Amino acid sequence: MASASVIEVGGLQPRRRSLFASLRGGLQGSEYAWAIAFCIPYVGVFIAFVVFPVLYGLWLGHAPALYVELFNDPIYQQTVVNTILYLVIGVNVKMFLALLLSGFFMRKGWWVKGLLMVYVLPWAVPALPTFISIHWMLNTEWGLINNVIWDVFHVDGPGWLDTSRWLALGSVITTYIWKNMPFWTVILLAGRMAIPQELYEAAEVDGATGIRRFIHVSFPLMANLYLVCTLLSTIFTLGDFNTAYFISGGGPALSTHVLATLGIRDAFEIARPQLGVAAVLSALPLMIPLVILLMHKLRTSEVQL
Amino acid sequence: MSAVTADQLPKKPNYRGRRIVGEALALALGVVLAIWTLAPLYNMFMVALESHNDVFSTSIWPADPSPYSFWIVFTEGYWYLEYFWHQYANSIYIGFWTVFLTLWIGTMVSYSIGRMRIKFGWLLTNAALLTYLVPASFLAIPFYRMMQSYGLGNNVWSIIAVEVTFATPYAIFIFQQYGRSIPLELDEAARIDGASPIQVYFRVYLPLMAPALVAVGTYALLLAWNEYLYQFLLLSNKRSMTVPVALAQFLNSDESPWNYMMATSIVYAIPPVIIYYLFRGRMTAGLTMGGVKG
Numbered sequence: 001m002a003s004a005s006v007i008e009v010g011g012l013q014p015r016r017r018s019l020f021a022s023l024r025g026g027l028q029g030s031e032y033a034w035a036i037a038f039c040i041p042y043v044g045v046f047i048a049f050v051v052f053p054v055l056y057g058l059w060l061g062h063a064p065a066l067y068v069e070l071f072n073d074p075i076y077q078q079t080v081v082n083t084i085l086y087l088v089i090g091v092n093v094k095m096f097l098a099l100l101l102s103g104f105f106m107r108k109g110w111w112v113k114g115l116l117m118v119y120v121l122p123w124a125v126p127a128l129p130t131f132i133s134i135h136w137m138l139n140t141e142w143g144l145i146n147n148v149i150w151d152v153f154h155v156d157g158p159g160w161l162d163t164s165r166w167l168a169l170g171s172v173i174t175t176y177i178w179k180n181m182p183f184w185t186v187i188l189l190a191g192r193m194a195i196p197q198e199l200y201e202a203a204e205v206d207g208a209t210g211i212r213r214f215i216h217v218s219f220p221l222m223a224n225l226y227l228v229c230t231l232l233s234t235i236f237t238l239g240d241f242n243t244a245y246f247i248s249g250g251g252p253a254l255s256t257h258v259l260a261t262l263g264i265r266d267a268f269e270i271a272r273p274q275l276g277v278a279a280v281l282s283a284l285p286l287m288i289p290l291v292i293l294l295m296h297k298l299r300t301s302e303v304q305l
Numbered sequence: 306m307s308a309v310t311a312d313q314l315p316k317k318p319n320y321r322g323r324r325i326v327g328e329a330l331a332l333a334l335g336v337v338l339a340i341w342t343l344a345p346l347y348n349m350f351m352v353a354l355e356s357h358n359d360v361f362s363t364s365i366w367p368a369d370p371s372p373y374s375f376w377i378v379f380t381e382g383y384w385y386l387e388y389f390w391h392q393y394a395n396s397i398y399i400g401f402w403t404v405f406l407t408l409w410i411g412t413m414v415s416y417s418i419g420r421m422r423i424k425f426g427w428l429l430t431n432a433a434l435l436t437y438l439v440p441a442s443f444l445a446i447p448f449y450r451m452m453q454s455y456g457l458g459n460n461v462w463s464i465i466a467v468e469v470t471f472a473t474p475y476a477i478f479i480f481q482q483y484g485r486s487i488p489l490e491l492d493e494a495a496r497i498d499g500a501s502p503i504q505v506y507f508r509v510y511l512p513l514m515a516p517a518l519v520a521v522g523t524y525a526l527l528l529a530w531n532e533y534l535y536q537f538l539l540l541s542n543k544r545s546m547t548v549p550v551a552l553a554q555f556l557n558s559d560e561s562p563w564n565y566m567m568a569t570s571i572v573y574a575i576p577p578v579i580i581y582y583l584f585r586g587r588m589t590a591g592l593t594m595g596g597v598k599g
Binding site for chain 2: 031032034035036038039041042043045046048049050052053054056057060101104107111112115117118119120121122124125126127128129130132133134135136137141142144147148150151178182235236238239240241242246260263264267268273276277280283290291294295298299
């Protein structure tokens, strides 16, 4: 863990007063023009494709009546519950397993290295093909999972996606964990590898091994990284459209939508863009504190993510 | 110290036994992990190698494996696949321009903020960080309407604009982080020798940033290749759409030829996997260095 913050507040505090800077005393004339010119493409992209859509979205979803309609809609109420379950269970189970598995991948041996290469495949393969594959695996009659259940137990497997809301939501969350766990494992593995070996040696002399070494040495050193990863993952998961859309498609009976998919459905399937935007904007009370906290953490924390 | 070793001596054989048990448990966990990881990928290959009738059977391995589905994909031999290579080319085109523009815009602004130390550079850094934290899918609806009113519906350039928008914040992140390891004195030396800012940018900054360029380029390429939502919303014409959009259309059609779909999926998924493994070291370094996008 280096001590540099992730984002430098450039320009405010020059680290060293160099010969050149003191000769020049800051940017002047054509220098300044060049510096401005170099920023123009990014500023243009930011205004045209971030600021403008955000303002446009806020304008589309500004009418209070939309929110009254939304909150009285049972599908929306279910969607909020789904989204919360998706975030709380999906993110935390994934991060916790990733934390444990990052310890597993610290083991020495050729087969662990080989397994790591295989293990990152879900992350390396594009989301869509694997989600379509999992969707088919969960098919009640012809899917791989129920075929295996039949071969092993000689009973019919459940209808994963078309009978029960909880089975379908569970399938979505499990797929989400399958897809995203490798990535965070790699991040936490990098965090673990940054812990100096001497600390472990010192802890061992003091008698801390195994689980106690994890509780008293590894975890305190990784706690901040773990927290930042969890927060980041929460915000990315909030915007996750593909998993729910391709695994359950919101079904059965529109009971497994999350906010990201419900917004798109409202806007494009029932052609009410204002309502779709309102559904998305209703996540702001969760998003704004998360964004503020993360901006603060990423700029000031000692953790280099 | 001696107390510790004396304490350990009688336990030695026990430790060895424990290590064997530990190794066995680790192996068991490894097997479980491998099955968990590979099952959906195995399913992809299994279905792709089956005939249409065998897909609708209860077997758990292909009864009569044949590469026929891949042949259909390669020769565009099914009505849903009639523009497959065209769509593949669209994906490549979008990927190429996304990488180029992301690197260009990202290095320019990072150079201005990090090297020329422009006033209010921190504002731009924060703007990038904020963009990074806003989920892309939340902007889809206004973005769609905006693109329609610009007349960019069904135009791959609307997709390139989206991918560049969401790739540049990460690029700025990484470039600033990496740029700090390059001594500012190099720029100053070049400037004293009479180089203009743009010469310093091309001759000093860009060559020294090469490793970060590779990491960000790979990231942008994979982002553009794998992204679905915007491509689905903005591209509806068969000739302008990309592979993932065509794939999802398959899924929603009345008769889903699963074996062709899975073969298409594999052909679509192989290039990013190869690129991922080729640049894996750099990517991981980049991810741990700057930040992450899940």
